[in-house]
Amino acid sequence: MADAGSGMATLAHQAHKGSPLEMALEQLEKAAALAGIDEGLVKILKTPKRSLTVSVPVRMDDGRIEVFTGYRVQHNLARGPAKGGIRYHPGVTLEEVTALAMWMTWKCAVMNLPFGGGKGGVICDPRTLSPRELEQLTRRYTAEISVIIGPDRDIPAPDVYTNPQVMAWIMDTYSMQQGRPVPAVVTGKPIAVGGSLGREQATGRGCAIAVEEAARRIGLRLEGARVAIQGFGNVGRYSALSLEAMGARIVAVSDSSGTIRNPAGLPVRELVAYKRQHGHVMGFPGAEAAGGPDRVLVEPCDVLVPAALEEAITAENAGDVQARLIAEGANGPITPEADAILARRGITVVPDILANAGGVTVSYFEWIQGLQEFFWPEEQVEQELSRRMRQSFADVWETARRYGTDLRTGAMVLAIQRVAEATRLRGVYP
Known part of the structure; x- marks a missing residue:
């Protein structure tokens, strides 16, 4: 596991030309310059807080053992625990996961949710795995990343080629380790095990x-x-x-x-x-x-x-x-x-950090419901989602107008200002 002070901290400066990470860094630099964010804070925002690479051995149905590689990246935790999906895809890379974790930080900040950004992935083709192999992979991956996830630390969710069933396996594996049900450790779960209507x-x-x-x-x-x-x-x-x-x-x-x-x-x-x-x-x-x-x-x-x-x-x-x-x-x-x-x-x-933020917003509602063990009717979920999406759109539109820029840069400026302010107020420890 690598924190910001380790060699992994240089990852943000090694993005390949045209990669999602290079795109994310370009967007950050443009918005930070426009907003006048302090250079030291920008350095912090460019660098993932924590990156974990894990080995995921799985005994396949024919008896042989395959070893997959998994990642979990926490980009920034200044505003709250990390939040972000887990994808199963042959093209998963640490660079891609890092970029997606960074975008999740901005997405949560744009929606004014009390989360930082996280993302995870396993290099595999789930379409070639049997249901048993997929479950084994999920449970072993969960066991490996359990050192950094938790309802007050990092809350995964579905992403590319993962679904509510995968989230149920993650929740069950983590809960077995804790010796008690922990439904708030993931979102996007089936309704029967603590998922939210409307998710x-x-x-x-x-x-x-x-x-x-x-x-x-x-x-x-x-x-x-x-x-x-x-x-x-x-x-x-x-x-x-x-x-x-x-x-x-x-x-x-x-x-x-x-x-x-x-x-x-x-x-x-x-x-x-x-x-x-x-x-x-x-x-x-x-x-x-x-x-x-x-x-x-x-x-x-x-x-x-x-x-x-x-x-x-x-x-x-x-x-x-x-x-x-x-x-x-x-x-x-x-x-x-x-x-x-x-x-x-x-x-x-x-931009994506606004347009597709409905998922993480209702994930926030699911997390709240799981912590409180009090579940909302679907009408309440829909009304609150609509209210938050419209308010966030108005905030982004006004920020873009104020700075004379496009909506993407306006959203980035708004998000970076919120995260930078939280980082500044918390200070640099020690």
Whole structure:
């Protein structure tokens, strides 16, 4: 385990060109300079508080032993315990996890939640693992990172290729170590073991609320507006359902199988059922195949929601984006070079640390409910999510206006100011 004073502290200065970590550091430096943050505080904010790399041996179904590598990074704890998801993916790297932990710090601060940022991951392809192998991997990974997680230390959640069942295994493993139930150690759990109503829909609903707030401010009529969505997993699906309920037309959708479109609008509930049955969106009746998964990014639309993985919109395709408004449902889907191109073209971008913060916000509600052992009705969750998303959007919009900058930089300035102030007040120990 490496703390800020160790060799791992130099990680932030070794980001590879074009990597998510380099993107995160560029955003931090730009916003910190605009906000006039002290150089010493910026150094602290650039560096992860703690990075843990673990070995995860698993006995596979055929009897052989495979050893996987896992990570858990806590970026900043000045405002509270770390909060952030765990992803299972072949492409997981320590750099990526560090960048995502940093973005979680800013996301929690933008939403004014009492959390710092954390993130975790295991290098694996969960699609090739049996249910038993997946459970064994999860429990061993949990045992290894249990030295730094806990309801008042670091609270994991689902991310790419993890789900409520994985969270239940993490909660159970940690609870067995503690000798008592500890439901607040993770969020995104099944309802039966302390999950929150409304959590599954939260990120997509929050993204739709951010679109609604942005559209109103830029004079875009949302009723009848054309929406294109990259990615039809949890975030893309619930963004589509919520935006359709607001009167928008979902005209194009993609997943890993490709892009489909219908200028008259895709019936989202029917599309959700189709994907659940077939595992992909291609071949949906009444829709035209438009090309590969990335084709959706340049489809004619008013609103674009990239809700897949990082670096979807780059300098190569940013000039072809046709939307007036982009809401980042995924983490880091627009590169800094693409951001500059979109800004020059007058396209409004609602950044990830605001647009997809509905998930961590309802995770906060779940954490509270777990600590208090008092659970809220779904209407209360939805009302409080809407209130916090709209208030946070207003805070970001006002900060961007005050500094004469775009929403991403405005969100970063607001977040960094809040984290820097907490760090300054706590001081540097010893």
